[in-house]
Amino acid sequence: MKPLLTVFTPSFNRADCLRHCYESLRRQTCRDFIWLVVDDGSTDGTKELVKEWMREGALDIRCHHQENGGMHAAHNAAYELMDTELNVCLDSDDLMPEDAVASILEFWERHGSDRVAGLAGLDADVKTGELIGTAFAGDVQETTLTGFYAAGGRGDKKLVY
Template sequence: MPLLTVFTPAYNRAHTIGRTYESLLKQSNKDFIWLIVDDGSSDNTQELVKEWMSKDNGFEIRYIHKENGGMHTAHNVAYEHIDTLLNVCIDSDDCLAEDGINKILNKWEEVKDLGYAGIIGLDADLEGNIIGKGFPEGLKETTLSGYYANGGAGDKKLVYRTDIINKYPPYPVFEGEKYVSTAYKYRLIDQEYKLAVLDDVLCNVEYQSDGSTATMWKQYVKNPRGFVFWRKVCMRYPTSTKRLIIDTIHYCAESQLAGNKHYIKESTKKLLTVVCVLPGFILKRICLKKSEL
């Protein structure tokens, strides 16, 4: 049994998932499993994957098709089916970095007995430019939220122990909505575990024009209850006073978008929530306007 599962949530990414596949074929170490969770694609993703599964790739490919429910539900399904010690998500429009499998497994061999939840590495664009900021020189361990609280920026690649990721509740599902931040589980893990720092690129990414990052204003409006859930987690485990205020303003705005009249009573930071009602209303109006663009 390999130590690592690379899992890929996919929704109508037949035009990009091929390069994900090619990046896995190019790995010098093929001791991993590739799990694709197809989130109800209506394109030819399934046909592509079935074709790849019929080939001798040097690694096992597993494929699960599910009803469309959003990225977080694809993560839930992936975690239910992963049976390796470690897992890493490589999105269907991204590439595992050159020699990425060896980088992960070699680092894990170094730190496997030190109690870490996993490994945190770097993302770069397709030209190799680091996304956001790198790691401070000499940093050996961190939490994800701690990295950002200390001035870090940009998406990072996370490799988690499967037993630890499954120690925490699955992402909730809100009827009619299709977005909950996958950082929910990561924030909970941060309260108990640290990550070993791997100062190397593990993934090359390309942000799509129809991806969640590019359409976030619309996501706020379409999935307010999912965002309210996430803001509550952030308010419970704040990374800084500034971030707490920002998250509380978002909590107010998204609660208003959800039509929840009891959000002050339900808040874990009631006084701050009262102060943020008006800024939240302004943010709500901005969300509605931006979502129409």
């Protein structure tokens, strides 16, 4: 059965920190996802590193190599290549908590619908684990991002579409 979620990572010369990103994905309690690495013209051995991980077979990894076009070009390439219902961007210097994929899929199973385009969560500092920005006010069940920020919310959010 095809996974429901693609975790995509745009990367340009980030082999040094991409290793930590990979390890956090290997620690996921739920492996029902595809990891799509978009190598945006790296010259630091990223391509070889990802091929090594693909040979290990611990994760379902897809890799796309392209000439450097910048972050937006890497995001656009990812959206063209994905074929799962859900996706989330995990930057090359980010980590995911061990239960992130399980939480996303469980939440979507309970609350996903034709009316809902995705979900949003909080980002945390990789080193300290402290939340970045402000939490959602009260028990928010549905909102728009503009609605959240208009109500005084601030900081990065992890968006799952």
